[in-house]
Amino acid sequence: MKHNPYAALPATVENIIVETSNITTFTFRPEEPIPFKAGQFVELSIPGFGEAPFTPSSSPAVNDVMDITIMRVGAVTERIHALSKGDTVGIRGPLGQPYPLDKFKGKEILIVGGGVGLAPLRALFFALAEEMDHYKKIILRYGARSPGDIVYRNDVATAWGKPKVDLMLSVDKGDEGWKGNIGVVTTILEKNKLSINIQNSVAVVCGPPIMMKFATIKLLERGYAPENIYLSMEKNMSCGIGKCGHCRIGPYYACKDGPVFTYDRIKDEPRIWD
Ligand SMILES: Cc1cc2nc3c(=O)[nH]c(=O)nc-3n(C[C@H](O)[C@H](O)[C@H](O)COP(=O)(O)OP(=O)(O)OC[C@H]3O[C@@H](n4cnc5c(N)ncnc54)[C@H](O)[C@@H]3O)c2cc1C
Ligand code: FES
Numbered sequence: 001m002k003h004n005p006y007a008a009l010p011a012t013v014e015n016i017i018v019e020t021s022n023i024t025t026f027t028f029r030p031e032e033p034i035p036f037k038a039g040q041f042v043e044l045s046i047p048g049f050g051e052a053p054f055t056p057s058s059s060p061a062v063n064d065v066m067d068i069t070i071m072r073v074g075a076v077t078e079r080i081h082a083l084s085k086g087d088t089v090g091i092r093g094p095l096g097q098p099y100p101l102d103k104f105k106g107k108e109i110l111i112v113g114g115g116v117g118l119a120p121l122r123a124l125f126f127a128l129a130e131e132m133d134h135y136k137k138i139i140l141r142y143g144a145r146s147p148g149d150i151v152y153r154n155d156v157a158t159a160w161g162k163p164k165v166d167l168m169l170s171v172d173k174g175d176e177g178w179k180g181n182i183g184v185v186t187t188i189l190e191k192n193k194l195s196i197n198i199q200n201s202v203a204v205v206c207g208p209p210i211m212m213k214f215a216t217i218k219l220l221e222r223g224y225a226p227e228n229i230y231l232s233m234e235k236n237m238s239c240g241i242g243k244c245g246h247c248r249i250g251p252y253y254a255c256k257d258g259p260v261f262t263y264d265r266i267k268d269e270p271r272i273w274d
Pocket of ligand 2: 236237238239240241242243244245246247248253254255256
């Protein structure tokens with residue numbers, strides 16, 4: 001029988017980690033493993049209520065459980081945040097195209113995240129870290145509103161501090177305990193905060209549209225070619241499989257052709273940062 005792309009697999013909430021006041025990471029155990037690659041997303045449904053797209057934030061090497069880090073912004077995410085351990089949701093996917101990791105080999109990978117935008121980049125980070133020998137260096141630059149808004153505190157302090165990983169955080173507004181950089185994330189992309197061989201580098205960006213826009217402008221200023229800047233275009237979606245047209249970016253469907261696009265493919269399309 002043909003697989004129904006709208007059918008969701010039941011998945012149980014196995015763990016809940018509160019990251020910040022409005023961001024929580026849920027670990028789901030689907031009835032069957034859901035293999036995915038970094039960059040792909042899933043549609044998560046609350047039975048009888050609605051569904052929304054999210055990118056797994058756990059390692060693609062782990063298939064039996066899947067972490068999804070979710071910011072509470074509206075109706076569906078509100079319902080997801082009210083879930084308890086043992087509750088059941090639906091997951092369909094994986095959907096969309098993964099990061100082309102083959103093209104990243106031998107390069108310095110600059111990962112730029114803002115707010116909950118670090119979630120998909122965490123899955124990418126794990127995928128890169130699995131085969132660290134293939135990459136020259138991983139440089140992670142992450143911006144959050146305040147120290148209390150930083151996600152994945154444990155990872156940032158431990159697993160992400162590997163050799164060959166250059167990590168710098170910034171907050172828009174510090175507090176008395178904050179010793180790091182203060183300023184929007186582009187301030188840690190400046191020459192004095194980011195030493196990188198741009199000619200042998202790709203940059204991967206995910207965050208709120210305004211942050212993606214200014215990070216892209218800064219990367220272009222620093223000398224990145226548009227085809228070496230990878231952007232996660234989190235457009236409003238419905239079907240997730242290229243049928244409904246909700247997620248159009250010019251000739252592309254973000255759900256089917258993306259959600260990750262290099263800047264050269266979409267730069268001339270109107271309202272890409274909306
Ligand atoms: C491919 C993809 C991956 C995503 N991954 C994540 C993730 O890992 N974690 C996460 O927290 N969120 C992620 N999002 C965003 C998430 O899908 C939306 O926050 C969610 O759909 C909001 O649903 P809601 O019913 O709670 O809010 P709504 O009531 O629908 O909307 C509340 C607010 O959120 C905005 N919004 C709604 N849908 C989207 C959307 N798809 N993208 C951006 N803004 C939206 C609305 O404009 C409105 O301002 C992703 C989106 C896409 C397209
Ligand atoms: S969400 Fe339906 S075409 Fe992309």
